[in-house]
Amino acid sequence: MQDSFLNSNFDLSHYLNNKRDITALALRKVIKTYFSDTRLSSAMQYSLMASGKRLRPVLCMAAAETVGEINDDVISTACAIEMIHTYSLIHDDLPPMDDDKLRRGKPTCHIQYDEATAILSGDALLTLAFEILSNPPSLKNAVTQLQVIKAIARAAGHNGMIEGQMRDIEAETIPASLDELKKIHHLKTGALIEASVISGALLAGGTTQAVKQLKIYAGNIGLAFQVIDDILNVEGDADKMGKATGTDVSRNKSTYPGLLGMEKSRQFATELSNNALHALDIFGNKAVPLSALAEYIIQRER
Amino acid sequence: MQDSFLNSNFDLSHYLNNKRDITALALRKVIKTYFSDTRLSSAMQYSLMASGKRLRPVLCMAAAETVGEINDDVISTACAIEMIHTYSLIHDDLPPMDDDKLRRGKPTCHIQYDEATAILSGDALLTLAFEILSNPPSLKNAVTQLQVIKAIARAAGHNGMIEGQMRDIEAETIPASLDELKKIHHLKTGALIEASVISGALLAGGTTQAVKQLKIYAGNIGLAFQVIDDILNVEGDADKMGKATGTDVSRNKSTYPGLLGMEKSRQFATELSNNALHALDIFGNKAVPLSALAEYIIQRER
Numbered sequence: 001m002q003d004s005f006l007n008s009n010f011d012l013s014h015y016l017n018n019k020r021d022i023t024a025l026a027l028r029k030v031i032k033t034y035f036s037d038t039r040l041s042s043a044m045q046y047s048l049m050a051s052g053k054r055l056r057p058v059l060c061m062a063a064a065e066t067v068g069e070i071n072d073d074v075i076s077t078a079c080a081i082e083m084i085h086t087y088s089l090i091h092d093d094l095p096p097m098d099d100d101k102l103r104r105g106k107p108t109c110h111i112q113y114d115e116a117t118a119i120l121s122g123d124a125l126l127t128l129a130f131e132i133l134s135n136p137p138s139l140k141n142a143v144t145q146l147q148v149i150k151a152i153a154r155a156a157g158h159n160g161m162i163e164g165q166m167r168d169i170e171a172e173t174i175p176a177s178l179d180e181l182k183k184i185h186h187l188k189t190g191a192l193i194e195a196s197v198i199s200g201a202l203l204a205g206g207t208t209q210a211v212k213q214l215k216i217y218a219g220n221i222g223l224a225f226q227v228i229d230d231i232l233n234v235e236g237d238a239d240k241m242g243k244a245t246g247t248d249v250s251r252n253k254s255t256y257p258g259l260l261g262m263e264k265s266r267q268f269a270t271e272l273s274n275n276a277l278h279a280l281d282i283f284g285n286k287a288v289p290l291s292a293l294a295e296y297i298i299q300r301e302r
Numbered sequence: 303m304q305d306s307f308l309n310s311n312f313d314l315s316h317y318l319n320n321k322r323d324i325t326a327l328a329l330r331k332v333i334k335t336y337f338s339d340t341r342l343s344s345a346m347q348y349s350l351m352a353s354g355k356r357l358r359p360v361l362c363m364a365a366a367e368t369v370g371e372i373n374d375d376v377i378s379t380a381c382a383i384e385m386i387h388t389y390s391l392i393h394d395d396l397p398p399m400d401d402d403k404l405r406r407g408k409p410t411c412h413i414q415y416d417e418a419t420a421i422l423s424g425d426a427l428l429t430l431a432f433e434i435l436s437n438p439p440s441l442k443n444a445v446t447q448l449q450v451i452k453a454i455a456r457a458a459g460h461n462g463m464i465e466g467q468m469r470d471i472e473a474e475t476i477p478a479s480l481d482e483l484k485k486i487h488h489l490k491t492g493a494l495i496e497a498s499v500i501s502g503a504l505l506a507g508g509t510t511q512a513v514k515q516l517k518i519y520a521g522n523i524g525l526a527f528q529v530i531d532d533i534l535n536v537e538g539d540a541d542k543m544g545k546a547t548g549t550d551v552s553r554n555k556s557t558y559p560g561l562l563g564m565e566k567s568r569q570f571a572t573e574l575s576n577n578a579l580h581a582l583d584i585f586g587n588k589a590v591p592l593s594a595l596a597e598y599i600i601q602r603e604r
Binding site: 034035036038039040041044087091094096097114115116117119120121122123124126127128130131133134135142143145146147149150153154156157158159162163165166169170 | 336337338340341342343346389393396398399416417418419421422423424425426428429430432433435436437444445447448449451452455456458459460461464465467468471472
């Protein structure tokens with residue numbers, strides 16, 4: 001057990017930096033191992049190495065530490081999930097979808113390169129994620145590895161993240177109700193966040209009960225994350241966010257602030273965060289990082 | 303061993319119909335199991351069930367029969383590969399890429415639906431392929447399953463099929479040499495055809511030597527397939543092809559007929575087919591279907 005786990009003055013900022021460093025190092029290794037000297041690889045790298053929050057890799061590793069230890073499989077799975085997240089951003093930013101020109105403070109992939117390259121580099125990041133998830137096949141972990149691949153594919157697929165994006169686009173013409181909005185966000189953001197946490201726990205040897213509790217945790221923080229995203233889209237600082245704000249209103253999109261008002265939206269996010277914390281009770285001190293992450297998610301400014 | 307394997311009058315047409323029926327049945331089961339009542343699922347189904355040649359599933363199953371027997375894993379893998387092939391067609395047809403309006407005799411996905419839906423349904427078919435490839439994890443086959451996932455992801459990824467499409471687009475502005483053209487086609491078509499054959503062989507228990515020979519076979523027929531595609535684009539019947547012909551010339555694309563002339567292109571295809579047949583020598587009568595498929599590929603009219 002690391003010192004920080006027992007320390008009531010847990011330093012989240014240090015923890016986040018450490019996990020982001022591990023992610024960056026592992027992603028650079030992926031780039032060195034798999035990428036070529038091509039325009040396609042260049043576009044993949046451009047989007048993958050933009051300064052994202054790395055929330056999913058951090059959650060994957062934190063879940064692993066809650067039930068066991070971070071191992072190589074956890075780290076490479078964390079990278080694969082970040083690739084899937086990155087591909088989804090590249091495709092969502094395309095002109096036929098959200099038509100965004102700025103992402104993480106930089107021109108979006110189709111602006112920096114071109115639309116064809118952006119579509120293909122998204123496809124390629126998604127595919128590379130599965131190449132990495134299936135590598136290396138060691139007899140001992142093969143069954144768990146397949147479980148993890150399946151969980152991630154389900155979460156990222158047409159009954160998960162992709163359906164969320166589809167409904168998000170449709171909600172621009174037919175405004176969504178509060179229940180529909182929760183469903184959209186569960187699909188679009190929650191499902192992959194859940195898969196990140198579950199994968200980390202499975203690969204670190206978590207029990208069925210532990211994985212179940214972590215899934216509840218993840219479902220709640222996933223939704224809280226999106227509520228805060230909506231709030232930041234209204235009142236956030238575009239410079240801090242690294243992307244345009246005020247876009248939801250101009251697109252006529254249903255949002256939590258739009259449906260509930262700003263104050264109730266903040267209350268809702270806090271309630272979700274509390275549900276998440278409650279689900280961690282069984283883990284005691286081991287869950288200090290995940291608890292701190294739940295609080296970070298509702299207090300973030302970008 | 304089936305009768306047809308020993309019969310010198312092997313009926314390829316019957317064989318193709320049988321394997322296509324198996325594929326169609328399995329794909330319908332996939333649709334029933336995984337698809338929802340959504341616009342996204344509808345678009346996925348629209349493209350997946352268009353009347354394709356099902357060449358990759360047929361090759362996957364034929365490779366399995368060459369070294370062993372077709373089992374459930376072979377069939378579901380054949381379906382997953384067809385989904386990957388279908389996603390690649392949907393994305394290649396998009397306006398920023400080939401901008402094709404007709405495919406398999408029907409409006410392309412983005413014409414029938416819209417661009418956003420086409421991008422997302424391609425993404426979803428690719429993702430679903432990996433969900434299916436990781437399901438069900440049985441202890442006995444888990445390691446082979448991971449090997450197959452890896453082989454398919456590599457073939458479909460940024461060092462395989464996607465790089466092929468990228469170079470194919472680039473070759474519209476800078477005409478490719480013959481060597482470059484072979485490389486493009488190996489990446490764009492050959493890699494996934496190789497993976498189809500290798501996967502079928504691995505899942506049916508093929509030896510390393512058998513897989514090696516089948517890879518040589520597949521590399522040659524993959525290229526032959528593309529040479530014939532180019533020839534048909536010049537002199538083919540658009541009705542039989544189910545897509546526009548003459549498009550390569552109008553796009554200024556490097557093609558085998560353009561670089562070698564029509565007669566030498568046909569000779570080249572025949573030579574490749576003969577190389578493929580030679581690689582099957584070690585399998586004797588067991589390889590009758592694969593041999594017939596090699597001949598079919600260079601004689602096809604669509």
